[in-house]
Amino acid sequence: MEQYEKIYLYKRIVSAKLFIDKFYADSIDLDDIADQANFSKFHFIRLFKSIYSLTPKNYLIHLRIEKAKELLREGHSVLATGLMVGLESPTSFAGMFKKITGQSPSHFQKSETTRKNEMNKYPLRFIPNCFAETHGWKE
Amino acid sequence: MITRITHTSVYVLNQDSAYDFYVNKLGFKVHTDVPMGKDARWLTVTPPEQPELEITLFLIIEGSMFDKETVQTMTSLIRKGTFGAAVFTCKDLLATYEELKSKGVVFKKPPTKEFYGYEALFLDDSGNWFSLAQINS
Numbered sequence: 001m002e003q004y005e006k007i008y009l010y011k012r013i014v015s016a017k018l019f020i021d022k023f024y025a026d027s028i029d030l031d032d033i034a035d036q037a038n039f040s041k042f043h044f045i046r047l048f049k050s051i052y053s054l055t056p057k058n059y060l061i062h063l064r065i066e067k068a069k070e071l072l073r074e075g076h077s078v079l080a081t082g083l084m085v086g087l088e089s090p091t092s093f094a095g096m097f098k099k100i101t102g103q104s105p106s107h108f109q110k111s112e113t114t115r116k117n118e119m120n121k122y123p124l125r126f127i128p129n130c131f132a133e134t135h136g137w138k139e
Numbered sequence: 140m141i142t143r144i145t146h147t148s149v150y151v152l153n154q155d156s157a158y159d160f161y162v163n164k165l166g167f168k169v170h171t172d173v174p175m176g177k178d179a180r181w182l183t184v185t186p187p188e189q190p191e192l193e194i195t196l197f198l199i200i201e202g203s204m205f206d207k208e209t210v211q212t213m214t215s216l217i218r219k220g221t222f223g224a225a226v227f228t229c230k231d232l233l234a235t236y237e238e239l240k241s242k243g244v245v246f247k248k249p250p251t252k253e254f255y256g257y258e259a260l261f262l263d264d265s266g267n268w269f270s271l272a273q274i275n276s
Contacts, residue, residue: 014237051234123173127181128146136203137175
């Protein structure tokens, strides 16, 4: 019986995490998620952190920054990227981005664009030679 | 003296589908994705917390590396689930199991207690199987 209760508990926490994964770009109220999962806010935060090593709030911030990295790589502007991941204030977006990645969004985008251009121009520089030779890939 | 492993390969039957599986379902990060020729690309992914280990999603395709017979044999063996490709670890197996199942990942073995912790086995979209373990600290 204890095992079933544990599985039920896990399903609720995982579904809360998947909810954040799906709606990270919206204005998510973590109190609502805790309510929906039938937990007190304190209990929810404690369980979530024990599984994912981050509080739900910090998990949401990290997820938004990861998604922002993808959007910046795709060439979206810094301003648009912040909005697309649910961070409306450009200043707070840039601040969070730098705090987590160690570089500003524009600096990150510039270095990723340089890498992408180089990858397209000189693909074999990114492939160990043994594999390229085996495939018959040449410059 | 050998010091580290930087690249390892998983043979896959379709790189688009493998991309979806490893990136969107398992949550791996794309490291390098370069088109190489008409039908193939050099595609490597990394586990989220191990960015220095590139897993090459290696397409089984007829060409300089594999002849037609080899492609047929390997395709058949991979589809049959012959190859175990790696052991992945996670902090919490039960949570990871529930999440991956909800994303449609097929498990050959549910989380089971072992002497070193817990282990489950899952299949990728091609048919390679992997151990997913939570190791006792």
